[in-house]
Amino acid sequence: MKNHTLIPLMTIDIAVPVQAFRFEYTLVGRSDLPFIREFILRLLKVGNMSATQLAKFLGLSEKEISIAVSQLVSLNEISVDNEGNIQLTAEAHKYFDGLSDNRPKITKLFEGTSTFKFDLLSFGLIRSDDKISSPLNAIRLSPETEKLSNSINYAKSAFLRNYIDIFEEESISFDGVNDIRKVELYKLSDVRKNKDYTARFALTFSLDTERNSIERHSESRFFDVDEIQKNLNEVLLSSYNSSNIQDIVSALVTLNEPQLLDCFTSDGIDLTALAILAVKQSASSSCRSYFLGTPTNSANWNQLTTLIKKHLKDGKSSATCTWLAPSDRFWLMSNQSFSRTSELLNATKGLQTLLYLPVAGSRDKHQEQIWKKALGPMKDKAIKVAEGFLGGSVEVISIPGVFSLLCFYLQKPGESASIPFGFITTETSDIDRIQQEFESYLGNYDANMERREYGPLVLSGQKLV
Template identity: 30%
Template sequence: MKGVRTEGSERPSIYTIDSVSKLTQDPMRLTTYFAIDQEGKAIEREDFDNLDDSSEVHEAITIALNQSQKGQNIQEIGLAMKSFGDTWTKDIFNSNSIDIEALGHRYAEALLDDKKEIPFVGPIYAGNNWEHIRKILKGLPTSFMKSKEKAAKQLTWIAPSDAFWGKSKKLEFCFNEIEQAQLTQEKNPQRIYTPSIFLPLTDITDRRTIGAWKNEFRKGSNNLHGLIEGFLGGSVEVIVLEGTFAVVCYHVSRPETHPVSIPVGFITTDLKLINTISYIAQDYIGGASSFNKKHNLGLLEKL
């Protein structure tokens, strides 16, 4: 057989490779999960299945985490809770972090009583958490068509100043859903709401962060705005759709026991609470930290 070498009774050899040279190097995206156990204690990270040895990667992750961590912010979170009149979220905390049993009880109560806030742990864009928002968004066209009031509402999303926020492709999918749900699905679509997503910046000259946000969320450029960081201390995330729903997520930092911040919060459809959250959010967005330093820096694509 031409091109095939055989040696005695051995199997045919088509190619013989006796040297390997590295021609190029490509990045590999790895996903790691940070979790807590039933008592709220941090669980050790698992190794990566597609790597023979995960030790060097884990070491690099640990270094990056240590560089990104905030200091402890429990007092700051407590003040934010007080400003919203939130007296319930503290009940799902324990001395470690989250009391999983208490969270489960509170969640079960909320499912039986529409007036109660739905608690959640983890990023709002995580699958189980976002499903609650998706359900609300899907119901908007029907309620819009039944309503006599056709004026477009305002949907506001304020991102936290947290290094661990948004480090997942899931967030971009959520942004896309927000984008697509703003209009009714008719031959002549009507606007249900106008979305504005505010991303934190130190100031208008923060070119590095501006560039990073633009690169990360290219598709949603029409809705992305720059906002001077510091909303309720910087560790609070808010999503509000006027008169419809609101989400508050506290990003709790406890670097002495947990390698990343712990997102915990609630979803509400209570009109009074929605109005309170909306007022606090809009007051910050429309405010200024000094005479010539407005918080709202405008569309990100124009910065």
């Protein structure tokens, strides 16, 4: 895949469960000595000396050297014979670690209390620079029940195996210890669970044009952890929907889209042909351009917002934007897509955006709650609509007289994520046709003989939860 061309299709965020644990421990290590004490021992390592000679070398007064010698004698590090010669004791000789190290060090106990975070899948360390945030708008991974209930024991084992690496990663230091790798764990007194967190990383699905396949990739180190990969695969496969190729084809027939229909074969869809169409059409001067990827992917979003800004640039024009979300489980499942949705709903002056969200029926409380959580502060701007427009797997963003964007979310057999593709048109007849198609859909009735437009997601006076 190294030299292959990858076209980004969709980016989703993955939420990794994390817990913080408080560790109380005691270490044993070799510590540097205070300056005067160290140099007296180093001089005596070379040979015996008198107090006068030591004072001369160190620039100390008679009184100062007398105090220093008395202290070292009391510590059983030096001895003084009847003639006043000072020498190292056997104990002090042990301070010198081998022939290559001429600096004395003493064995010392260090007590510490630290809080470290571990993910609940592999119990790898969550570094201080790892992104910790809310699990909203992300695909959540779930630890095994046994690991969750015994997380303290797993965290303890992880600490015992890797405490040196953990100290290095988190820049934990101890006074007088220059080499943290030379300390040893003397005792682990206590481990306590502290708090739950969520680590987050972005996962991108891309089209490999040479292989005509969908590839997953991420710059995050979490993506390379076996336990996280395994759990991620299980979550993605468990949320897999059946193929919707026939629904997409029917929608394209309804819209009379021959160029997109030509990318379909008896076996499904030719992704490479789709990519060629997108590149070929974008290079032309046509009022229509085809694209791969979700509307919130950077290239597509830039094209969309450029059209909006061009229309609103004089500050006098205003517009109403219709935005229909697709029935796709990964829609709005990233910080990027959330922030760009918020941008269009809240931050574009002169633009009123009507966000339509598909639900199974007017009483579909389960999906309503999902949408409310996903939208957060934007939920009071959303409108419920019966799912199923053009088969349901289509996203529409349209401003009358300016542009219409249609994005189809194709679910291929065996693929864990849908394949978004579509077109943007500035052709007035196309815009009118798409707008009329959607308005006609809203004006008709669902299976329960209710209008398909069910009203606001949050009713006036309803508490925003």
